[in-house]
Amino acid sequence: xxxxxxxxxxxxxxxxxxxxxxxxxxxxxxxxxxxxxxxxxxxxxxxxxxxxxxxxxxxxxxxxxxxxxxxxxxxxxxxxxxxxxxxxxxxxxxxxxxxxxxxxxxxxxxxxxxxxxxxxxxxxxxxxxxxxxxxxxxxxxxxxxxxxxxxxxxxxxxxxxxxxxxxxxxxxxxxxxxxxxxxxxxxxxxxxxxxxxxxxxxxxxxxxxxxxxxxxxxxxxxxxxxxxxxxxxxxxxxxxxxxxxxxxxxxxxxxxxxxxxxxxxxxxxxxxxxxxxxxxxxxxxxxxxxxxxxxxxxxxxxxxxxxxxxxxxxxxxxxxxxxxxxxxxxxxxxxxxxxxxxxxxxxxxxxxxxxxxxxxxxxxxxxxxxxxxxxxxxxxxxxxxxxxxxxxxxxx
Amino acid sequence: xxxxxxxxxxxxxxxxxxxxxxxxxxxxxxxxxxxxxxxxxxxxxxxxxxxxxxxxxxxxxxxxxxxxxxxxxxxxxxxxxxxxxxxxxxxxxxxxxxxxxxxxxxxxxxxxxxxxxxxxxxxxxxxxxxxxxxxxxxxxxxxxxxxxxxxxxxxxxxxxxxxxxxxxxxxxxxxxxxxxxxxxxxxxxxxxxxxxxxxxxxxxxxxxxxxxxxxxxxxxxxxxxxxxxxxxxxxxxxxxxxxxxxxxxxxxxxxxxxxxxxxxxxxxxxxxxxxxxxxxxxxxxxxxxxxxxxxxxxxxxxxxxxxxxxxxxxxxxxxxxxxxxxxxxxxxxxxxxxxxxxxxxxxxxxxxxxxxxxxxxxxxxxxxxxxxxxxxxxxxxxxxxxxxxxxxxxxx
Numbered sequence: 001x002x003x004x005x006x007x008x009x010x011x012x013x014x015x016x017x018x019x020x021x022x023x024x025x026x027x028x029x030x031x032x033x034x035x036x037x038x039x040x041x042x043x044x045x046x047x048x049x050x051x052x053x054x055x056x057x058x059x060x061x062x063x064x065x066x067x068x069x070x071x072x073x074x075x076x077x078x079x080x081x082x083x084x085x086x087x088x089x090x091x092x093x094x095x096x097x098x099x100x101x102x103x104x105x106x107x108x109x110x111x112x113x114x115x116x117x118x119x120x121x122x123x124x125x126x127x128x129x130x131x132x133x134x135x136x137x138x139x140x141x142x143x144x145x146x147x148x149x150x151x152x153x154x155x156x157x158x159x160x161x162x163x164x165x166x167x168x169x170x171x172x173x174x175x176x177x178x179x180x181x182x183x184x185x186x187x188x189x190x191x192x193x194x195x196x197x198x199x200x201x202x203x204x205x206x207x208x209x210x211x212x213x214x215x216x217x218x219x220x221x222x223x224x225x226x227x228x229x230x231x232x233x234x235x236x237x238x239x240x241x242x243x244x245x246x247x248x249x250x251x252x253x254x255x256x257x258x259x260x261x262x263x264x265x266x267x268x269x270x271x272x273x274x275x276x277x278x279x280x281x282x283x284x285x286x287x288x289x290x291x292x293x294x295x296x297x298x299x300x301x302x303x304x305x306x307x308x309x310x311x312x313x314x315x316x317x318x319x320x321x322x323x324x325x326x327x328x329x330x331x332x333x334x335x336x337x338x339x340x341x342x343x344x345x346x347x348x349x350x351x352x353x354x355x356x357x358x359x360x361x362x363x364x365x366x367x368x369x370x371x372x373x374x375x376x377x378x379x380x381x382x383x384x385x386x387x388x389x390x391x392x393x394x395x396x
Numbered sequence: 397x398x399x400x401x402x403x404x405x406x407x408x409x410x411x412x413x414x415x416x417x418x419x420x421x422x423x424x425x426x427x428x429x430x431x432x433x434x435x436x437x438x439x440x441x442x443x444x445x446x447x448x449x450x451x452x453x454x455x456x457x458x459x460x461x462x463x464x465x466x467x468x469x470x471x472x473x474x475x476x477x478x479x480x481x482x483x484x485x486x487x488x489x490x491x492x493x494x495x496x497x498x499x500x501x502x503x504x505x506x507x508x509x510x511x512x513x514x515x516x517x518x519x520x521x522x523x524x525x526x527x528x529x530x531x532x533x534x535x536x537x538x539x540x541x542x543x544x545x546x547x548x549x550x551x552x553x554x555x556x557x558x559x560x561x562x563x564x565x566x567x568x569x570x571x572x573x574x575x576x577x578x579x580x581x582x583x584x585x586x587x588x589x590x591x592x593x594x595x596x597x598x599x600x601x602x603x604x605x606x607x608x609x610x611x612x613x614x615x616x617x618x619x620x621x622x623x624x625x626x627x628x629x630x631x632x633x634x635x636x637x638x639x640x641x642x643x644x645x646x647x648x649x650x651x652x653x654x655x656x657x658x659x660x661x662x663x664x665x666x667x668x669x670x671x672x673x674x675x676x677x678x679x680x681x682x683x684x685x686x687x688x689x690x691x692x693x694x695x696x697x698x699x700x701x702x703x704x705x706x707x708x709x710x711x712x713x714x715x716x717x718x719x720x721x722x723x724x725x726x727x728x729x730x731x732x733x734x735x736x737x738x739x740x741x742x743x744x745x746x747x748x749x750x751x752x753x754x755x756x757x758x759x760x761x762x763x764x765x766x767x768x769x770x771x772x773x774x775x776x777x778x779x780x781x782x783x784x785x786x787x788x789x790x791x792x
Contacts, residue, residue, distance in 0.1 A: 054743055055737065056743045056745045058744060059743075059745055059748065060745070063729075084737040084740070088712060088733070091713055092713065092715060098731070099734065100729045100734070316480065317487055319489075333459075335494070337480070337494070338495065341479065342450075344480070347455075348454060348455040348744060348747065349454070349456070352457070352744070
């Protein structure tokens with residue numbers, strides 16, 4: 001264990017307070033582009049972070065992710081605690097070494113999973129008691145135990161343990177969960193300090209702004225959280241969980257106004273192409289979503305004119321790639337006809353090649369957004385982009 | 397269609413009679429090493445050919461196959477006729493272009509599948525009537541229709557349509573099927589000539605020696621088939637289908653004596669590591685088997701000391717690669733612990749990384765066998781190899 005940990009620390013270019021930083025290089029309205037520095041390297045923002053829940057971005061190889069210029073990826077504390085166990089990953093030298101990804105990693109705390117995947121969860125002020133979705137075994141998560149898990153995993157950015165509620169929860173429920181999340185943030189922060197005391201600053205704890213779709217709750221939570229610590233970044237949680245898109249965009253506007261502008265903002269679990277554009281326009285810097293790999297497993301592919309489904313017979317004899325000018329390794333080599341055959345025949349190479357294209361699509365889209373912010377063309381570019389993206393979408 | 401076909405013809409370095417050739421460079425007992433030349437490049441023999449039944453070596457990318465020096469791969473006429481259709485593949489420019497593999501390809505005729513996968517098959521002298529294993533639709537294969545399918549697919553080597561019977565069939569059944577296969581070879585040969593008349597020699601038809609586990613039938617079939625045409629290679633079929641290994645090895649000895657020594661011999665469907673060594677020792681030049689990718693999907697990995705199963709808890713904290721001195725991209729980057737986690741969690745990256753290792757293992761093993769034949773050390777090397785391989789095998 002200690003050997004792997006030592007290696008990682010020595011790998012890091014920066015220690016102490018210098019390990020994390022954020023600099024905005026250009027703005028266009030509320031949109032901004034900059035660089036978020038982590039112990040495992042820089043992240044140019046705004047950025048889409050592929051999701052590797054179980055320490056693997058489903059079916060993709062870390063070298064493929066690096067080749068498509070993925071910058072930072074996600075993993076999940078809840079899932080990795082259950083399998084293979086955070087202690088095992090710590091013993092094996094931490095998450096970077098375990099999964100062979102040497103760039104920045106962020107771990108979600110499992111707040112969302114405890115409330116969505118697990119069964120029979122019971123919330124008290126202490127924490128959440130739930131049954132594992134794997135074997136039904138009873139488990140108890142507290143802010144302190146989740147910090148221990150995330151320190152064991154060793155990601156660059158770790159998320160606080162929060163109380164996540166359905167998107168359309170009423171004001172009382174949203175307020176209750178938001179207040180609890182803020183109290184749990186204090187406990188996470190204290191536990192994280194104890195666990196990492198004296199060591200180099202290899203990890204940064206991000207708080208999560210909750211508050212449902214209630215502007216005043218969001219505003220209040222954002223202001224109080226921002227004032228509560230010298231965070232290296234702040235997340236916006238509990239969106240894209242059943243509320244409508246207008247409500248989500250309104251909450252982003254509220255958070256943008258209330259959050260400090262010199263720290264990265266991470267909009268959790270949001271990653272449909274149009275949501276990325278709308279989020280960037282509202283000052284969001286980091287995004288993650290399982291959509292591109294999940295769509296890939298379902299035979300769907302993203303194109304600049306909308307989503308297509310490769311299972312459709314229309315693609316049977318189509319010699320074109322998914323997208324003519326896409327630079328991904330799927331489009332450079334394979335026809336829609338071949339991808340249609342693979343998905344139709346349930347061949348695993350199908351999900352693999354489609355996932356690769358879809359993740360590449362979002363990464364390339366964000367690269368283009370950064371360039372548009374930097375050269376002042378973001379407003380026109382994003383308007384045109386959204387119009388084109390909504391021009392055709394195949395029913396799947 | 398015509399454009400893809402033209403491209404391929406122009407790509408080929410050799411046309412006409414020069415497109416196929418075989419030269420033996422060194423011998424060690426019955427084992428030999430040489431080069432089998434095809435329109436899509438050379439194949440150093442003995443060689444293991446990965447199986448891409450449905451125009452995809454399951455979950456692997458053609459670039460990964462090229463990087464591990466796979467030389468020639470298989471696809472299957474029965475499967476591709478049903479999905480996506482051989483006419484579709486012809487329209488799309490042929491199998492090489494369709495699947496993005498630009499090296500040599502061999503298609504099996506579907507004889508084996510018609511008798512194993514399909515249901516309600518009825519054999520007459522004309523051919524076989526069966527129901528598709530996909531949708532139950534009734535189909536009829538004849539030697540002539542199968543030649544049309546394989547010409548449509550456009551592989552470098554195409555197999556005759558044969559009558560395949562269970563490994564332990566009695567003498568009468570084996571004789572009946574062998575005689576029918578020989579009669580069908582005549583019809584395949586005539587149909588293939590008609591279909592390719594006047595065109596460049598882009599494809600070679602291989603006959604298949606049948607005869608079950610009956611030495612006299614095998615000897616007779618081998619001699620008659622060898623005398624029946626100027627084949628560029630001859631296959632040995634109907635082995636590794638339920639008979640014991642001693643019977644298989646005896647049949648290989650019989651065929652070795654009866655077949656011409658200046659043509660490559662292809663032992664169909666055989667590919668466990670020990671069988672490759674035993675086959676090479678009996679003069680076989682080409683092998684194929686789904687075992688390495690199927691084992692990969694089941695969590696098993698080949699090592700020089702036997703097979704291991706990554707699902708076993710013993711590998712939970714094992715930081716070693718599958719095999720210390722393996723040069724494959726799985727072993728160079730990932731621990732047994734990570735592979736155990738992936739297989740245990742049913743993550744698709746697990747089968748992918750294990751399949752890559754297993755196919756690489758057999759390809760590298762055959763490269764080593766060629767070197768041992770060339771430098772005169774094959775007998776000792778193969779004896780040591782078999783002893784080491786049988787030293788430990790994990791129960792899976």
